[in-house]
Amino acid sequence: MSPSSKALTLVTPIQPGKVKELDALLSEIGEDITNKTGRHISFSQLTTVHFLRWVILPEDTEGARHYPPQLAFESNYDGPLDAHLEELIRVGGPMLARIYASCAGCPDDVAGSVESFKRFLLRYQLPAAAFYRGYPNHTVRDVLDNTLARRAIQDFLDDPKRAATLRGLKPEQLCEQLQKYLATVPGLKLERACPPPPSRLDRFVRRLMESTPIQLAVGIPVGLLLLPVLAPAVLMLMWKEARDEAEPKTEDVVDPRVEGQEDYKVQNQLTHLVEVRPGWFRQLTLRTVLGGINFLARHYYNQGHLGGIPSIHFARWVIIDGGRRLLFFSNYDGSWERYLGDFIDRAAVGLTGVWSNTRGYPKTRLLFGKGATHEEEFKQWTRDHQVFTQVWYSAHADESVRNILQNVAVCAQLKTQLKSQEAEQWLLKL
Template sequence: MSSNALTVVTPIQPDKVKDLDALLSEIGEDITNKTERHISFSQLTTVHFLRWVILPEDHEGKQYYQPQLAFESNYDGPLDAHLEELIRVGGPALARIYSYCAGCPANVASSVESFKRFLRLYQLPSAAFYRAYPNHTVQDVLDNTQVRRTIQDFLDDPGRAADLRGLKPEQLCQEIQKYLATVPRLKLERDPERPLSRLDRFVQSLMESRPVQLAVGIPAGVLLLPVLVPTVLALLWKESRDKAEPKTQDMVDPRVEGQEDYKVQNQLTHLVEIRPGWFRQLTLRTVLGGINFLARHYYNRGDLGGIPTIHFARWVIIDGGKRLLFFSNYDGSWERYLGDFIDQAAVGLTGVWSNTRGYPKTRMLFFKGATNEEDFKQWTRDHQVFTQVWYSAHADESVRNILQNVGVCAKLKTQLQSREAEQWLLKL
């Protein structure tokens, strides 16, 4: 079972924006307090992360954007089952939320099928979607975390310290395995590691091979010269005409910074207008298509272009191709996260956002841009959107911990030798 992405963007009745903001903010604060007065989020079994965000009314030059409600979830299994669970767990609250949206049927509160049709009507595809642990369900993550915590409790028990002191690594592993076998309700039977597909293995071996692959690339490059040359010239011409955008710092919702850097995990919602013209549209969609392919078949082992702190991320093109919406669920601080962008993935991400307005000056699509650290961070902040509701099913676990837990549980049934036992214990 793999994890998937759902994005729903619905128009809001303009005179209901403040009321909807108040309701969603109340729900968002309720998650933190764990009272779950509106929605019992803990009853959701298929959801890793979800959020509701109001995309405010906006004027970009001659362009007007009406207020919209964006919902995104990262979920396990088929979409139909996910929607049915959302409605079953939070039906009344969902009906109230979407009653502020234009076109919401009056009977959604009493009809699951009507509600599903309404949400599907405004569903948008992801132009690129990244998952750090694509084949591990919410239940896998929770079960593996419970196993690791049980092992830690065993090792930290003062009453066992004398018995465990002086044991060799392989002997200590055997004692841990014996103890786990006596603990009720621990799920140890599933194989927590999922094999890679043939395509995944092929793409990974190809991406990790030495640059001797140029022997294959040169003929293709020669054949593509008639296309590449005019494309490069057009790109250079476009970039030479890109104008600096006025700063919008004062327009940033002051609540944005208040919801950052206080948990193991944090989130970011980012919305920016795409540069006009078919050339930019084609370039953006091509780059996002490449990222989506690599995220599915290569960057599926816990890092996106060298960034090891992102759980899920996606880019969605909205408003008929006029704006680019970005959702990310990540570990650590905002500063560290943006720093990872700059240090590890500046080329790929510049390839995306160089096609949007206000992005720091780029060269040849992929270069400069994000490496201008001060301007990049300010541009990111300028286009962030306050997230009213954000939920994580495993909020205390980093990507690194989740993947280490997979490695721990993968060896629970194995008789480990000395070196293997040492490496296994280090994962704890």
């Protein structure tokens, strides 16, 4: 069974002279999400969306290449793509028409011509080279229901009127009282499908990643078989890295609006855009590393952490502009500083393997070495290539990945009759 959550990325060219007008409109929509007035788009009516954003990728005329301004859209959604697009158009039709009127080739009547508008959008769809999900088998509805149930449980336990009644109850009796109470909470659905068990491939990859003897038993013969290919690749990589020059930079180029939109909630977001180093070798290396991350994100890093980082809801890398630039979207918990710190401490190897193939990245060794471990350089490079995000929406903005998965664990047993020891263990999760 495939994961319920999926990724949609659209990168659309903006008409000449329309950037300023589009920036103003999107900024209004973004501020409206915070103010919760719903004047522009009633985001709360979206039932398939975990996160979405619109961001203008600004014109870039530096260097040998010219990149015109583009509008990027990304969503993390549940269910079929067709149903997701139809819901977006139904909920935000008039505003979508205004947004995409600034883009070349948009149909005039969006709401009245759903099929032609879907065709227009899908013309600019790009696949994610790597896509990570923090809770891959849980829909928006699951997350919201589990959060509601957890809050109801907390209200029940914190109610001073019940304190005398609950005092002295055995764990299984307390659980029984809780279950009776939850059955009376309006709008609370305790019936939910169990997530699918790990596939054979998932189990095999997990054993391979976590068992040193198996890693050696498999790795040595595979390494010997691949030696005729790996040796030239390593030599080519060493030659390339020796010739990589530091990108000239006279000053930091951070958009002052970027930091102003961070650290208001439990969650944060990051949009990052950087140019890929030229040449077929870098292209092949980048796509190979991203393919490996995508495989592991699907079959190993599918338990709520990416490389040991437990704060990422969804993240993706998308190769755009015919392979010349790499776009990265992330939805994460905590501050920017802590997020980057986690990357450096826990996932520097994977990060460096990806971004060592892009311009300006701190000096690396053999693709995976150094790079992100140059902490100050890495953080400044990240800031310099971070893009201001005009619109960012989260369906469950007050919930961390840890809370969401904890709520899943709590609610999974709500419909079962718990014995004494099981009830004790369940209550400890609260």
